[in-house]
Amino acid sequence: MSFSLPLQPLPPEAEALRAPVRAFLDEALAGMPADRRARSWLGFDADFSRELGRRGWIGLQLPTDYGGGGRDVFARFVLVEELLARGAPVSAHWIAERQSAPMILRYGTEAQKRLHVPRICRGESFFAIGMSEPQVGSDLASVRTRATRTADGWRLNGQKIWTTNGDHCHYMIALVRTSGQPEDRHQGLSQLLFDLRTPGITIRPIEDLTGDRHFCEVFFDNVELPADALIGEEGGGWAQVTAELAYERSGPERIYSSIVLLELWIRVLREHAEGVGHAATVGRLAAHLATLRNMSITVTARLANGESPVVEAALIKDLGTEFEQAIPQLIEAAMGDGRGSALECELAATLAYVAQLAPSYSLRGGTREILRGMIARGLGLR
Numbered sequence: 339m340s341f342s343l344p345l346q347p348l349p350p351e352a353e354a355l356r357a358p359v360r361a362f363l364d365e366a367l368a369g370m371p372a373d374r375r376a377r378s379w380l381g382f383d384a385d386f387s388r389e390l391g392r393r394g395w396i397g398l399q400l401p402t403d404y405g406g407g408g409r410d411v412f413a414r415f416v417l418v419e420e421l422l423a424r425g426a427p428v429s430a431h432w433i434a435e436r437q438s439a440p441m442i443l444r445y446g447t448e449a450q451k452r453l454h455v456p457r458i459c460r461g462e463s464f465f466a467i468g469m470s471e472p473q474v475g476s477d478l479a480s481v482r483t484r485a486t487r488t489a490d491g492w493r494l495n496g497q498k499i500w501t502t503n504g505d506h507c508h509y510m511i512a513l514v515r516t517s518g519q520p521e522d523r524h525q526g527l528s529q530l531l532f533d534l535r536t537p538g539i540t541i542r543p544i545e546d547l548t549g550d551r552h553f554c555e556v557f558f559d560n561v562e563l564p565a566d567a568l569i570g571e572e573g574g575g576w577a578q579v580t581a582e583l584a585y586e587r588s589g590p591e592r593i594y595s596s597i598v599l600l601e602l603w604i605r606v607l608r609e610h611a612e613g614v615g616h617a618a619t620v621g622r623l624a625a626h627l628a629t630l631r632n633m634s635i636t637v638t639a640r641l642a643n644g645e646s647p648v649v650e651a652a653l654i655k656d657l658g659t660e661f662e663q664a665i666p667q668l669i670e671a672a673m674g675d676g677r678g679s680a681l682e683c684e685l686a687a688t689l690a691y692v693a694q695l696a697p698s699y700s701l702r703g704g705t706r707e708i709l710r711g712m713i714a715r716g717l718g719l720r
Contacts, residue, residue: 345632352409355416372684376425377429378422378427381426382552383430384461390428418591422594437467441581443455466554467510471499485563487516499553501556507534510534510556512530514527516575525576528575530569538558541556590631592703593630593662595695596692599665599685600665603685630654637651652713655704656713659706663697663699
Protein backbone atom coordinates (compact mmCIF):
# COMPACT_ATOMS: atom_id res chain seq x y z
CA MET A 339 0.00 0.00 0.00
CA SER A 340 1.10 3.57 -0.66
CA PHE A 341 -0.57 6.92 -0.26
CA SER A 342 -0.05 10.54 -1.16
CA LEU A 343 -1.15 13.86 0.29
CA PRO A 344 -1.23 16.29 -2.64
CA LEU A 345 -1.29 20.06 -2.19
CA GLN A 346 -4.77 21.24 -1.19
CA PRO A 347 -5.13 25.05 -1.22
CA LEU A 348 -7.67 26.79 0.98
CA PRO A 349 -10.44 28.44 -1.05
CA PRO A 350 -10.84 32.27 -0.97
CA GLU A 351 -14.18 32.11 0.84
CA ALA A 352 -12.51 30.24 3.68
CA GLU A 353 -9.57 32.64 3.82
CA ALA A 354 -12.05 35.52 4.11
CA LEU A 355 -12.87 34.31 7.62
CA ARG A 356 -9.41 35.21 8.95
CA ALA A 357 -10.00 38.96 9.23
CA PRO A 358 -13.08 38.86 11.51
CA VAL A 359 -11.57 36.09 13.65
CA ARG A 360 -8.35 38.04 14.10
CA ALA A 361 -10.27 41.20 15.01
CA PHE A 362 -12.23 39.28 17.64
CA LEU A 363 -9.10 37.68 19.10
CA ASP A 364 -7.29 41.03 19.25
CA GLU A 365 -9.93 42.15 21.72
CA ALA A 366 -10.65 38.86 23.51
CA LEU A 367 -7.01 38.01 24.21
CA ALA A 368 -5.71 41.51 24.89
CA GLY A 369 -3.28 41.48 27.79
CA MET A 370 -3.19 37.68 28.15
CA PRO A 371 0.46 36.63 28.71
CA ALA A 372 2.03 34.11 26.36
CA ASP A 373 2.52 31.44 29.01
CA ARG A 374 -1.27 31.35 29.45
CA ARG A 375 -1.94 31.47 25.73
CA ALA A 376 0.50 28.57 25.27
CA ARG A 377 -2.13 26.33 26.93
CA SER A 378 -4.56 27.03 24.06
CA TRP A 379 -6.49 23.79 23.41
CA LEU A 380 -5.81 22.78 27.01
CA GLY A 381 -6.99 26.18 28.30
CA PHE A 382 -10.52 25.84 29.73
CA ASP A 383 -12.74 28.93 29.52
CA ALA A 384 -16.46 28.17 29.28
CA ASP A 385 -17.39 31.83 28.76
CA PHE A 386 -15.01 32.12 25.82
CA SER A 387 -16.48 28.97 24.26
CA ARG A 388 -20.02 30.28 24.70
CA GLU A 389 -19.01 33.51 22.97
CA LEU A 390 -17.64 31.53 20.04
CA GLY A 391 -20.93 29.65 19.94
CA ARG A 392 -22.89 32.91 19.94
CA ARG A 393 -20.90 34.03 16.90
CA GLY A 394 -21.58 30.74 15.10
CA TRP A 395 -17.94 29.66 15.31
CA ILE A 396 -18.50 26.29 16.96
CA GLY A 397 -19.68 23.60 14.57
CA LEU A 398 -18.93 25.89 11.67
CA GLN A 399 -18.85 22.94 9.27
CA LEU A 400 -21.79 21.03 10.76
CA PRO A 401 -25.26 20.97 9.11
CA THR A 402 -27.54 23.92 9.78
CA ASP A 403 -30.37 21.50 10.55
CA TYR A 404 -28.51 20.61 13.75
CA GLY A 405 -27.38 24.10 14.71
CA GLY A 406 -24.15 24.17 12.73
CA GLY A 407 -22.86 26.84 10.40
CA GLY A 408 -23.28 24.88 7.18
CA ARG A 409 -19.80 25.88 6.00
CA ASP A 410 -17.18 23.51 4.64
CA VAL A 411 -14.22 21.98 6.45
CA PHE A 412 -11.85 24.56 5.00
CA ALA A 413 -13.65 27.40 6.79
CA ARG A 414 -13.31 25.48 10.03
CA PHE A 415 -9.63 24.88 9.33
CA VAL A 416 -9.03 28.63 8.98
CA LEU A 417 -10.94 29.32 12.19
CA VAL A 418 -9.08 26.64 14.16
CA GLU A 419 -5.75 27.74 12.78
CA GLU A 420 -6.32 31.31 13.93
CA LEU A 421 -7.52 30.23 17.38
CA LEU A 422 -4.50 28.00 17.93
CA ALA A 423 -1.96 30.40 16.45
CA ARG A 424 -3.08 33.05 18.92
CA GLY A 425 -3.41 30.65 21.85
CA ALA A 426 -7.13 31.07 22.44
CA PRO A 427 -8.53 29.00 25.37
CA VAL A 428 -10.68 26.58 23.37
CA SER A 429 -10.48 23.48 25.56
CA ALA A 430 -14.04 23.64 26.91
CA HIS A 431 -15.76 22.91 23.59
CA TRP A 432 -12.81 21.42 21.72
CA ILE A 433 -13.46 17.68 21.94
CA ALA A 434 -17.21 18.05 21.57
CA GLU A 435 -16.90 20.07 18.37
CA ARG A 436 -13.89 18.32 16.88
CA GLN A 437 -14.96 14.71 17.21
CA SER A 438 -18.01 14.09 19.38
CA ALA A 439 -20.48 16.00 17.20
CA PRO A 440 -19.22 14.47 13.92
CA MET A 441 -19.36 11.03 15.55
CA ILE A 442 -22.93 11.56 16.71
CA LEU A 443 -23.97 12.81 13.29
CA ARG A 444 -22.35 9.82 11.60
CA TYR A 445 -23.42 7.01 13.94
CA GLY A 446 -26.03 8.36 16.33
CA THR A 447 -29.80 8.09 16.29
CA GLU A 448 -31.91 11.04 15.25
CA ALA A 449 -32.81 11.62 18.91
CA GLN A 450 -29.12 11.71 19.88
CA LYS A 451 -28.38 14.16 17.07
CA ARG A 452 -31.22 16.49 18.04
CA LEU A 453 -30.35 16.42 21.73
CA HIS A 454 -26.61 16.90 21.60
CA VAL A 455 -25.37 18.60 18.43
CA PRO A 456 -27.23 21.95 18.72
CA ARG A 457 -26.07 22.33 22.33
CA ILE A 458 -22.49 21.60 21.29
CA CYS A 459 -22.73 24.26 18.59
CA ARG A 460 -23.99 26.82 21.12
CA GLY A 461 -21.04 26.13 23.41
CA GLU A 462 -23.34 24.80 26.11
CA SER A 463 -22.40 21.10 26.15
CA PHE A 464 -18.87 19.81 26.68
CA PHE A 465 -17.71 16.24 25.99
CA ALA A 466 -14.93 14.04 27.33
CA ILE A 467 -13.26 11.10 25.58
CA GLY A 468 -13.40 7.73 27.33
CA MET A 469 -10.68 5.73 25.62
CA SER A 470 -7.44 5.14 27.54
CA GLU A 471 -7.33 2.98 30.67
CA PRO A 472 -4.65 2.11 33.25
CA GLN A 473 -2.27 -0.56 31.92
CA VAL A 474 -3.76 -0.10 28.45
CA GLY A 475 -2.75 3.35 27.22
CA SER A 476 -2.86 3.55 23.44
CA ASP A 477 -3.62 -0.15 23.02
CA LEU A 478 -7.33 0.56 22.91
CA ALA A 479 -8.25 -2.94 21.78
CA SER A 480 -7.33 -4.13 25.29
CA VAL A 481 -9.86 -1.98 27.16
CA ARG A 482 -11.44 -3.70 30.16
CA THR A 483 -14.24 -1.30 31.12
CA ARG A 484 -17.39 -3.35 30.61
CA ALA A 485 -21.04 -2.58 29.96
CA THR A 486 -23.44 -5.42 30.71
CA ARG A 487 -27.00 -5.50 29.40
CA THR A 488 -29.78 -5.13 31.95
CA ALA A 489 -33.56 -5.13 31.69
CA ASP A 490 -33.51 -1.34 31.31
CA GLY A 491 -30.25 -0.71 29.49
CA TRP A 492 -26.61 -1.10 30.57
CA ARG A 493 -24.60 -1.46 33.76
CA LEU A 494 -21.14 0.08 33.45
CA ASN A 495 -18.07 -0.84 35.51
CA GLY A 496 -14.42 0.06 35.03
CA GLN A 497 -12.06 3.00 34.79
CA LYS A 498 -10.77 5.52 32.26
CA ILE A 499 -7.69 7.74 32.54
CA TRP A 500 -6.13 10.79 30.83
CA THR A 501 -9.67 12.12 30.38
CA THR A 502 -9.18 15.75 29.41
CA ASN A 503 -11.44 18.12 31.41
CA GLY A 504 -13.43 15.20 32.75
CA ASP A 505 -14.29 17.20 35.85
CA HIS A 506 -15.73 20.05 33.76
CA CYS A 507 -17.51 18.11 31.01
CA HIS A 508 -21.18 17.24 30.80
CA TYR A 509 -20.99 14.03 28.72
CA MET A 510 -18.61 11.27 27.72
CA ILE A 511 -18.41 8.95 24.73
CA ALA A 512 -16.62 5.86 26.03
CA LEU A 513 -15.20 2.79 24.31
CA VAL A 514 -16.25 -0.21 26.39
CA ARG A 515 -16.46 -3.97 26.10
CA THR A 516 -20.03 -5.23 25.71
CA SER A 517 -19.13 -8.85 24.96
CA GLY A 518 -16.16 -11.20 24.98
CA GLN A 519 -12.84 -10.68 26.76
CA PRO A 520 -9.89 -8.30 26.29
CA GLU A 521 -8.10 -11.10 24.47
CA ASP A 522 -10.77 -10.86 21.75
CA ARG A 523 -9.24 -7.52 20.82
CA HIS A 524 -11.42 -5.67 18.28
CA GLN A 525 -14.45 -7.91 18.70
CA GLY A 526 -17.14 -7.03 21.24
CA LEU A 527 -16.32 -3.34 21.63
CA SER A 528 -19.03 -0.67 21.62
CA GLN A 529 -19.37 3.04 22.35
CA LEU A 530 -21.69 4.50 24.97
CA LEU A 531 -22.75 8.14 25.32
CA PHE A 532 -23.80 9.21 28.81
CA ASP A 533 -24.16 12.05 31.29
CA LEU A 534 -21.13 12.34 33.59
CA ARG A 535 -23.42 13.34 36.46
CA THR A 536 -24.96 9.86 36.52
CA PRO A 537 -24.75 8.22 39.97
CA GLY A 538 -21.83 5.84 40.35
CA ILE A 539 -19.35 7.99 38.39
CA THR A 540 -16.36 9.42 40.28
CA ILE A 541 -13.97 11.89 38.62
CA ARG A 542 -10.56 12.76 40.05
CA PRO A 543 -8.25 15.35 38.43
CA ILE A 544 -4.57 14.49 37.98
CA GLU A 545 -2.02 17.27 38.49
CA ASP A 546 0.70 17.28 35.85
CA LEU A 547 4.29 18.53 35.93
CA THR A 548 3.21 22.09 35.07
CA GLY A 549 0.70 22.25 37.93
CA ASP A 550 -2.33 22.04 35.61
CA ARG A 551 -5.18 19.62 36.37
CA HIS A 552 -6.79 19.10 32.96
CA PHE A 553 -6.29 15.31 32.91
CA CYS A 554 -8.60 13.14 35.01
CA GLU A 555 -9.24 9.56 35.99
CA VAL A 556 -12.87 8.44 35.85
CA PHE A 557 -14.32 5.50 37.79
CA PHE A 558 -17.56 3.65 36.98
CA ASP A 559 -19.13 1.69 39.83
CA ASN A 560 -22.34 -0.11 38.77
CA VAL A 561 -23.44 2.88 36.71
CA GLU A 562 -26.96 2.34 35.38
CA LEU A 563 -27.40 3.69 31.85
CA PRO A 564 -30.46 3.67 29.59
CA ALA A 565 -30.64 1.49 26.48
CA ASP A 566 -30.25 4.53 24.23
CA ALA A 567 -26.80 5.23 25.67
CA LEU A 568 -25.44 3.01 22.89
CA ILE A 569 -24.12 5.05 19.98
CA GLY A 570 -23.91 3.25 16.66
CA GLU A 571 -24.04 -0.53 16.56
CA GLU A 572 -23.26 -2.88 19.40
CA GLY A 573 -19.93 -4.51 18.58
CA GLY A 574 -19.09 -1.78 16.07
CA GLY A 575 -17.05 0.26 18.49
CA TRP A 576 -13.64 -0.45 17.00
CA ALA A 577 -14.54 0.84 13.53
CA GLN A 578 -16.24 3.84 15.10
CA VAL A 579 -13.37 4.77 17.39
CA THR A 580 -10.75 4.48 14.64
CA ALA A 581 -12.83 6.87 12.55
CA GLU A 582 -13.02 9.20 15.56
CA LEU A 583 -9.27 9.09 16.05
CA ALA A 584 -8.74 10.29 12.49
CA TYR A 585 -10.48 13.54 13.51
CA GLU A 586 -8.36 13.74 16.65
CA ARG A 587 -4.99 12.99 15.09
CA SER A 588 -4.98 15.07 11.92
CA GLY A 589 -6.12 18.52 13.08
CA PRO A 590 -4.05 21.70 13.38
CA GLU A 591 -3.69 21.17 17.14
CA ARG A 592 -1.26 18.35 16.29
CA ILE A 593 1.15 20.87 14.77
CA TYR A 594 0.40 24.10 16.67
CA SER A 595 0.81 23.08 20.32
CA SER A 596 4.10 25.01 20.64
CA ILE A 597 3.33 27.74 18.13
CA VAL A 598 2.76 30.54 20.67
CA LEU A 599 6.27 29.91 22.00
CA LEU A 600 7.77 29.93 18.51
CA GLU A 601 6.01 33.14 17.54
CA LEU A 602 7.14 34.87 20.73
CA TRP A 603 10.73 33.76 20.23
CA ILE A 604 10.77 35.11 16.68
CA ARG A 605 9.27 38.41 17.85
CA VAL A 606 11.90 38.78 20.57
CA LEU A 607 14.69 37.97 18.11
CA ARG A 608 13.40 40.72 15.82
CA GLU A 609 13.09 43.24 18.61
CA HIS A 610 16.66 42.64 19.71
CA ALA A 611 18.19 42.20 16.23
CA GLU A 612 19.33 38.68 17.07
CA GLY A 613 17.56 36.91 14.22
CA VAL A 614 20.56 36.54 11.92
CA GLY A 615 22.30 34.05 14.16
CA HIS A 616 19.18 31.88 14.29
CA ALA A 617 17.97 32.22 10.71
CA ALA A 618 18.68 28.58 9.84
CA THR A 619 16.74 27.30 12.84
CA VAL A 620 13.75 29.58 12.15
CA GLY A 621 13.80 28.63 8.47
CA ARG A 622 13.89 24.92 9.28
CA LEU A 623 10.90 25.22 11.59
CA ALA A 624 8.97 27.32 9.08
CA ALA A 625 9.57 24.74 6.33
CA HIS A 626 8.41 21.91 8.57
CA LEU A 627 5.32 23.84 9.61
CA ALA A 628 4.35 24.63 6.01
CA THR A 629 4.64 20.96 5.02
CA LEU A 630 2.69 19.67 8.02
CA ARG A 631 0.01 22.30 7.53
CA ASN A 632 -0.56 21.22 3.94
CA MET A 633 -0.77 17.57 4.97
CA SER A 634 -3.31 18.44 7.66
CA ILE A 635 -5.47 20.38 5.19
CA THR A 636 -5.43 17.47 2.76
CA VAL A 637 -6.49 14.91 5.37
CA THR A 638 -9.22 17.29 6.53
CA ALA A 639 -10.55 17.39 2.96
CA ARG A 640 -10.53 13.59 2.76
CA LEU A 641 -12.47 13.33 6.00
CA ALA A 642 -15.04 15.74 4.55
CA ASN A 643 -15.40 13.44 1.54
CA GLY A 644 -16.45 10.60 3.85
CA GLU A 645 -13.11 8.81 3.70
CA SER A 646 -11.33 7.40 6.75
CA PRO A 647 -7.63 8.23 6.27
CA VAL A 648 -6.53 6.55 9.47
CA VAL A 649 -2.94 5.87 8.39
CA GLU A 650 -2.43 9.34 6.95
CA ALA A 651 -3.79 10.91 10.14
CA ALA A 652 -1.43 8.78 12.22
CA LEU A 653 1.49 9.94 10.05
CA ILE A 654 0.60 13.59 10.54
CA LYS A 655 0.21 13.13 14.27
CA ASP A 656 3.61 11.43 14.54
CA LEU A 657 5.43 14.01 12.43
CA GLY A 658 3.53 16.85 14.07
CA THR A 659 4.50 15.66 17.53
CA GLU A 660 8.17 15.64 16.53
CA PHE A 661 7.82 19.22 15.27
CA GLU A 662 6.02 20.42 18.39
CA GLN A 663 8.58 18.83 20.70
CA ALA A 664 11.50 20.17 18.67
CA ILE A 665 10.45 23.80 19.16
CA PRO A 666 11.19 24.10 22.92
CA GLN A 667 14.31 21.97 22.52
CA LEU A 668 15.74 24.19 19.79
CA ILE A 669 14.83 27.40 21.61
CA GLU A 670 16.40 26.12 24.83
CA ALA A 671 19.57 25.34 22.89
CA ALA A 672 19.54 28.78 21.29
CA MET A 673 19.12 30.52 24.63
CA GLY A 674 22.15 28.66 25.95
CA ASP A 675 24.54 29.65 23.17
CA GLY A 676 25.33 33.14 24.39
CA ARG A 677 22.86 35.00 22.17
CA GLY A 678 19.83 34.76 24.49
CA SER A 679 20.69 37.31 27.19
CA ALA A 680 18.11 39.83 25.98
CA LEU A 681 15.18 37.45 25.92
CA GLU A 682 12.41 38.80 28.06
CA CYS A 683 10.75 37.21 31.08
CA GLU A 684 7.60 36.34 29.16
CA LEU A 685 9.56 34.15 26.78
CA ALA A 686 11.34 32.42 29.67
CA ALA A 687 8.02 31.68 31.43
CA THR A 688 6.43 30.39 28.22
CA LEU A 689 9.43 28.22 27.41
CA ALA A 690 9.39 26.76 30.92
CA TYR A 691 5.74 25.76 30.56
CA VAL A 692 6.00 24.30 27.04
CA ALA A 693 9.23 22.42 27.82
CA GLN A 694 7.54 20.69 30.77
CA LEU A 695 4.38 19.86 28.82
CA ALA A 696 6.02 18.80 25.55
CA PRO A 697 6.86 15.20 26.58
CA SER A 698 3.12 14.53 26.81
CA TYR A 699 2.65 15.41 23.13
CA SER A 700 3.84 11.95 22.10
CA LEU A 701 1.39 10.30 24.51
CA ARG A 702 -1.92 12.03 23.86
CA GLY A 703 -3.85 10.89 20.82
CA GLY A 704 -1.79 7.70 20.59
CA THR A 705 1.81 6.99 21.51
CA ARG A 706 4.56 7.21 18.93
CA GLU A 707 5.09 3.44 19.02
CA ILE A 708 1.42 2.68 18.35
CA LEU A 709 1.21 5.23 15.54
CA ARG A 710 4.33 3.95 13.82
CA GLY A 711 2.98 0.41 14.00
CA MET A 712 -0.19 1.60 12.27
CA ILE A 713 1.82 3.40 9.61
CA ALA A 714 3.99 0.33 9.00
CA ARG A 715 0.92 -1.89 8.60
CA GLY A 716 -0.66 0.64 6.28
CA LEU A 717 2.44 0.63 4.09
CA GLY A 718 2.61 -3.18 4.10
CA LEU A 719 5.85 -3.21 6.07
CA ARG A 720 4.58 -5.51 8.86
